[in-house]
Amino acid sequence: MNQTSGRTLVDSRGSSCPGPITDLAIAYRRSKVGDVIELWATDPGVKADVNAWATKTSNQIVSIDETGEKITVIIRITKR
Amino acid sequence: MKRALIVGGGSGGTILANSLDRHEFEITMLSSSFGHLFQPALLYVAFSHARARVVRDERSLLARHVNLLHDEVTSINLKKKTVTTRNGVLFPYDYLVVATGMHTDTSQIPGLSEINAEFGDYHSSLAKAERLSYHLDGFRGGTIAIGQSSPIIKCPPSPLEGVLLTDQLLRKRGLRKSSRLVYFTPYPRPYSAEPMNEVVEPLLEERDIEVMTFFDVKRIDPINRTIFSIEGDKIEYDLPIIIPPFVGANILYEPADAVDEDHFIIADKSTLRIKGTGDAFVVGDASNLPTSKAGVGAHLQAKVVAKILSGHPATFDGRTSCPFDTGDGRGTFVIGSYEAPVTKARPTRIKHLMKTAFQRIYWISLRGTLNPAFDVYFKLTAPKKAAATGN
Ligand SMILES: Cc1cc2nc3c(=O)[nH]c(=O)nc-3n(C[C@H](O)[C@H](O)[C@H](O)COP(=O)(O)OP(=O)(O)OC[C@H]3O[C@@H](n4cnc5c(N)ncnc54)[C@H](O)[C@@H]3O)c2cc1C
Numbered sequence: 001m002n003q004t005s006g007r008t009l010v011d012s013r014g015s016s017c018p019g020p021i022t023d024l025a026i027a028y029r030r031s032k033v034g035d036v037i038e039l040w041a042t043d044p045g046v047k048a049d050v051n052a053w054a055t056k057t058s059n060q061i062v063s064i065d066e067t068g069e070k071i072t073v074i075i076r077i078t079k080r
Numbered sequence: 081m082k083r084a085l086i087v088g089g090g091s092g093g094t095i096l097a098n099s100l101d102r103h104e105f106e107i108t109m110l111s112s113s114f115g116h117l118f119q120p121a122l123l124y125v126a127f128s129h130a131r132a133r134v135v136r137d138e139r140s141l142l143a144r145h146v147n148l149l150h151d152e153v154t155s156i157n158l159k160k161k162t163v164t165t166r167n168g169v170l171f172p173y174d175y176l177v178v179a180t181g182m183h184t185d186t187s188q189i190p191g192l193s194e195i196n197a198e199f200g201d202y203h204s205s206l207a208k209a210e211r212l213s214y215h216l217d218g219f220r221g222g223t224i225a226i227g228q229s230s231p232i233i234k235c236p237p238s239p240l241e242g243v244l245l246t247d248q249l250l251r252k253r254g255l256r257k258s259s260r261l262v263y264f265t266p267y268p269r270p271y272s273a274e275p276m277n278e279v280v281e282p283l284l285e286e287r288d289i290e291v292m293t294f295f296d297v298k299r300i301d302p303i304n305r306t307i308f309s310i311e312g313d314k315i316e317y318d319l320p321i322i323i324p325p326f327v328g329a330n331i332l333y334e335p336a337d338a339v340d341e342d343h344f345i346i347a348d349k350s351t352l353r354i355k356g357t358g359d360a361f362v363v364g365d366a367s368n369l370p371t372s373k374a375g376v377g378a379h380l381q382a383k384v385v386a387k388i389l390s391g392h393p394a395t396f397d398g399r400t401s402c403p404f405d406t407g408d409g410r411g412t413f414v415i416g417s418y419e420a421p422v423t424k425a426r427p428t429r430i431k432h433l434m435k436t437a438f439q440r441i442y443w444i445s446l447r448g449t450l451n452p453a454f455d456v457y458f459k460l461t462a463p464k465k466a467a468a469t470g471n
Contacts, residue, residue, distance in 0.1 A: 014349075014418065015370035022231040025266045025296060029230070029310065030341070043421075045274065052268045056294040057311045080310060 006034060012041045013070065020046040024053065024075075031077045036062070039073040046071055081106045084389065085163060085173035087153050088329075089113060089138040091446070092364030092378035093179035098448045099386035102145040105175075109142070110165060112152035116141055117206060118442055120375070123238065123405070125209040126202040127216065127245035132439070134206060141446050153180070155332040158357050175389055176360040178345060179382070180329035182234070182373065188325045189229055191300030195320050198302075202242060203234055203323050215319055216249060221258035222318030224250075225307055229297035230325035231266050232342070234365065234373045237404035237414055239263075239323055240271060240280060244407035246321070247287045261288070262315050264295035264307070273422040276404075276414055283406060283427075297322065326373075328366055344368035349418065350395040352385055361385045371418065372400040380458075383451065401461060403435035411435050413461070420463035 010027045012020035020041040027037050039050070047064060050073050054061045062074040082105050086093045089111030097109050115135040124130030139148055151165040156176070163171045184204040186193040196204075200211030224246055228239045243263045250256040263270065263284065270284055270291050271277040284291055296310040300320070307315045307322070328343030338355055339345050345362040346355040349369050354360040363385055364378030371377055380399055387394035398418030404427075405411045411432035416422040425431075444450055 012370075019370050021267060022272070025231045029296060049268050053294060056268075079312075 006032070007036045007038065010037060010039045012039060012043075012046070014042055019043065021049045021053065024050065028057070028059075028077070028080075031080065033077055033080050035077045037075040037077065039075065041071045041073070042069045044071070046073065050075070082174040082389075083108070083172070084175045084177065085110070085171055086177045086179060087111075087156075087163065087331075088179035088181060088364070088366070089116060089142075089148065090179060090181050090364065090378070091375045092181075092366075092382045093177070094138070094141050094446045095379055095448055096177055096179065096363060096382035096386055097146045098141075098143050098446065099382060099451075101390060102143070104390065106147075107145065108147045108149065108171065110149050110151055110153055110163065110171070111138055112150070112166075114138060114150060116446075118439070119203075119234065120403075121439065122202045122206065122209040123241055123245065125206065126200075126212040127242065127249055129213060136443060141443065143447075153329075153331055155334070156338075156360075157334040158338060158354060158360050159334060161359070174359065176354075177385055178331075178354070178360070178362045178366055179364050179378070180331065180366045182232075182326040182328050182344070182365040184324035185327045186324045188327075189297055189299060191302050192229065192297075192322065192324060194302045195300055195322065196324060199320055201321065201323055203238070203326075212321065216246070219250075219255070219259075219319050221255055223260040223262060223316060224319045224321060225262045225264065225315045225317035226321040227264035227292075227295065227297075228266070228323040232326045232373070233323065234326065235402055236272060236372050236374075237402055239265065241405045242321060242323075243289055244283070244287070245405065247289060248407040256288075260290065262290045262292060262317075264292040264297075264309070264315060266294065266296040268293055273414070273416070275424040276422050278424055279412065279426060280406075287407075326365075340368050349398065351388065352381055352396055361388070369396075369398070371398040372402055372414075372416075374400055374402050376401045379445070379454070399458065399463075401458070403431070403438065405432065405435060415461055415463050417463055423463060 010023045012023045058079040060076040065072045084105040086109040116138045118134045121134040155164045186196045200208035202209045226243045269277045271280040298310045347362045352361045363381040365373040384394045384396045402414040406427040410427040412425045412427040
């Protein structure tokens, strides 16, 4: 996890389920409202999990991009 | 003779010390504990009054040529290749292997220290597991809330094993009808990895265990007996069984970025070399590798490091094989690796017997003498690599 002024990069590439959602949960625990979490993953299951997570926690998914194997999810923390 | 310094006298450190060739290495182990606890037994101490010998003297588990010193390591300088202890002794090394495990930290969650001191848990120590057992004995009906309070956990099936064994215990004592069992988890589903969840979810339904997903413990109010989650939910309890968050050993590293925020060591996931070093390694729970924290991993990693130190190429493939007691004399195994996601495996009586048998051979396995048998087991149960799967 790499944090620079309210922006946290969570690199979960190469780790399969539940790696990415574990890493996101840890980042969420450390976040504040207004922070942005950028999650990198290669496990396709991450999309469904992150969507369910955002619905449950009322946080905002700004974008989900796929380039080759890499999935990039940008999340804005709007509720803590 | 090369000086191999091992920090930690638990599963990983002991297997490694016993695996190194005494003609090649002068082996020193530094450990802050005297007793080696067989941690999986805490589950049975808490939920079924197990009274087997679960702690043995660390010295008795080591080959005679291993030099064991009981002292707590306070700092490690990876640049100067030295280790300093609480007693102020400085140890230079040629090779370093850190196997300091991880321990619970109740201070991270407001209210947790109070309820942990009162009710105990089954991941911290033998004393805490006995305390939990005492409270389960005194339970006469009401709500038991059980779960992990942070995503980092020793032995991923252990929270579910706890709830399933609680259910079994309450049924045995005729208290199940007057009790509510609530299982909470920070994950989207009861078992974090979907294929295994397909096995677990029906079991929980069948046993009338309520599940609260996405429940990341924020604080506990011991007076009003309520657990609150970051996600905005709450659970009222009569008996709380809360697995505390875990952190790595409190050791000062130079350079400081060798560890993450929770003191887990950052290492290469294949060679287990600590970031930025060529001669310092980590095995077991102490690392931040993307694999389960389990004794099996510590064992396999110790074997990899022993090979590398002896000049043979070896890599760790992330392999795990965690036994999972589903109650009523049945069990299964959670098997996976970096490349092969966890697969679905139904609970059977045989697998439960295998888990029970392992408790008997654990102490011998630390000697390394059973390695050929383990090699066969791991080969036979090797998970299949998947190109791209959903989970
Ligand atoms: C309830 C429960 C059930 C489990 N079930 C299973 C299971 O079924 N299968 C499985 O494979 N695993 C299981 N585990 C996990 C397993 O016990 C651990 O993963 C394993 O013990 C890790 O080994 P380790 O060598 O990394 O750390 P540990 O065995 O914890 O040893 C750490 C050592 O480091 C020493 N140490 C720490 N800090 C310092 C310091 N600063 N200086 C010097 N020494 C230090 C300690 O004293 C200790 O000797 C379970 C754990 C629990 C709690």
